[in-house]
Amino acid sequence: MYSYIKPRKKTPLTKDVILIISFFSISFFMLFSTYGFLLYKDYRFKKDMQECSQKQKKLSASIENMEKSIKIIEEDANFAQKIYTTNGVLKDSIHNLFDLVPDHITLSKAQILKNGLILYGITPNKEVYEYMLEAPLKSIFTQTYTSFFQLENGWLRFVSTNYLDKNSEEYTDEN
């Protein structure tokens, strides 16, 4: 030390430098804040997008299932409607059939076929059957075949087979 006094401490942080540093600090802070905010938003957006995509996939799968279910339900409904209609028709047919059967004749069995009707029963005599039952049956069906055999009490057991055409032999039990 050759000087009588010590030099004053020099600080580079003059008013101008402090102003510039403050300005740049605030600018950088805002810049990085905005950048961070955008990064966060981007992250959130991607995450939301992934969630939405997953939801979409799930919903698509759900829609597919629902469509399948709707189809099945529609089919079931149609089938039910068909059955209901068929049952209605069948009910009417059976009702009509039983309306056809006179009081003298007793039916023991009836088989309703898809295109035909087989009736089993007993009749007091052949004439009653022919006039009271066979005539209406012939008016309905295109082919009518009847076979009789004698019972011990003098009554006749008959089997009446009636078809709308000759093809189908399929039938459903209705007993």
Add this chain to the structure above:
Amino acid sequence: MFDKLFHFLYNTIIITIIKKPQTISVFIESFHRKKTIQSLEKEFVLNDSFKPILLQNYLKDFLNESPYCYITLLDTAVEQGAIPTCKKHEMENFHNLLTSKYICIEDKWACYTSKPAIKEQIDLLGNDIGVDFVFSPFLILKNFFQDKISGSIALYVLLQENSVTITVFENSTLLFGEYIDLNTLVTEELLLDHFHEETTEEENIDINTIDLDDIDIEDDFGDIESLDDEIADLDTLDEINDLESEANLEQQLEDNLEELDQQENDSNTNNEEKEEKLTMDFQFFSIIQKTLGYFYHSDKYKSDFVENIYVADNAGVTREFKQYIENEMFLNVYIRTIEIELELITLTKKELEVL
């Protein structure tokens, strides 16, 4: 680390301020990583219109330019000097240091100055600006003659317009140091009064009243003769021919006066300037002569015969000055022109460890 970074960003500015009798000299050097960028010089004339605020406003521009701006003053305190010891109990023999501030140089010697004077010099710049370094002229001298002071005993003198700094160095050790302020010499007779106590009455020349216009060759010869006698006594140079010396001096002064007469005819202004110069040179010569005498006679100092005198000239002495010393004191005179501002810059750089 940050400090180095900021040093890299900013220029370092050193402002040296030297107060002279009629002016304040301001020298500014800005540099960046040891490379000088700019050097400026300005002088403020100390007339009635001068106010410290003018200087302060001028400096503020540089202070605002870089935070690494250092202001250096050359100590111009009247009460300052150098002591050839650095031991406190020995220092008291040379100067009462109660109101002084001192610094030890290489643990060999010390230079001191007045605390109030330092404060006064710093206050000139105000609190806003302040001062970073205050250097003693003794250090300027030591630094300037660094290549010489390590040699044998020699007298080293720094001549300024308003002051003379005189030292004796031997093998890089200070033996003697005195600072003489020419402005206060008239009223205080600071040094001469002190010298009178230990020197003969014949040696007493009132240098303050010397004016070449008033110089009577015959009267001056009486004084010069007595000086010659003293030197002869001191140096025990038996072979010195006093008569020859007197004759030479007489011839020399006559020549000077003839020259002055001639110049008077040509230009009164030049003549006056010359006269002033010669007066100043003689004043310097007288001071050096008296001081050397004091050094020889004083018991306080370890004295030895001085053969060489190295003069750092900042006052612009003439050839006559050299001749005075050579003829009267029989010393080998070496004069180097010194720019104190640059020396202050060098010292400041050393302090800042830039060099």
